[in-house]
Every structure is written in C-alpha cells, then in structure tokens.
Amino acid sequence: MLKYYEPLFKKYKIPLYLSGHDHLLNWLINKDELGNKDNNGEYKINQSTNYIISGGGAGSIKGMKYNKNCLNYLNASGFFSIEIQEGFIFVIALDEYGKELWKFRIDK
Numbered sequence: 345m346l347k348y349y350e351p352l353f354k355k356y357k358i359p360l361y362l363s364g365h366d367h368l369l370n371w372l373i374n375k376d377e378l379g380n381k382d383n384n385g386e387y388k389i390n391q392s393t394n395y396i397i398s399g400g401g402a403g404s405i406k407g408m409k410y411n412k413n414c415l416n417y418l419n420a421s422g423f424f425s426i427e428i429q430e431g432f433i434f435v436i437a438l439d440e441y442g443k444e445l446w447k448f449r450i451d452k
Contacts, residue, residue: 349361350393353393354393358393359393359394359433359450359452360393360396360426360433361393361395361396362398362426363395363396363397363398364397364398364399368399368400368418368419368420369398369399369416369422369423369437369445370396370416370418371395371416371435371448372396372397372413372415373394373415374392374393374413394435394448394450395413396424396435398424400418400420400421400422400440415446416437416445416446418437420439420440421440422437422438422445423437423438423440424438425438430452431452432449433452434447434448435448
C-alpha cells in the first residue's frame, strides 16, 4: 500500500489515514519523519501521514508482526478517540476499559 499511496499522501499533505479490521490497535508513521515528544508526552508530528488501524473491538486473534514504522500497538480489545479541529487532529488510544494508552497531536 505504501508504495502506491504514500507518494499521493505526501503530495496532498494527508495527515491521517484510518483503517480497521486487524483485531488490534496500531499507530504507524514513517519513522524518518517523526517529531519529538512535547512536555505533555505527546508526539509532535511534522508533515507526515499517520496510519491508524482501529480493529481492537473483537480482541486479539493473532500475533503481531514486526513493522519498523510501528510506534505503538495493542494486541487486545480497545479503540481510538479522534478529535478533528481546524488547526489540529488529536488522537487517543484507549483500552477496552477506557484507560488511555497513548496519544498524539497532528498540527495542520
């Protein structure tokens, strides 16, 4: 997928790609373009597409394969909360009980 779509995502400055159905929560990004964490422990993302897989509703059914661009994952039940505002996108990963696992902000 990245081979064909990432050049278009970069060209049109697509900040977030959402998908599901992999029985896990996953956050991926081209690690060469990852910003640093701020004082609140949130990543500041610069000019790169973030890839979110939100399929943790049914829980884990298979193991996790290594992916060099994976920043965080949960191989169990969980979900994402995504807030989209004019100047930013805020993403929070939560476990099945609503406990925050990780979060990040994408400034537009």
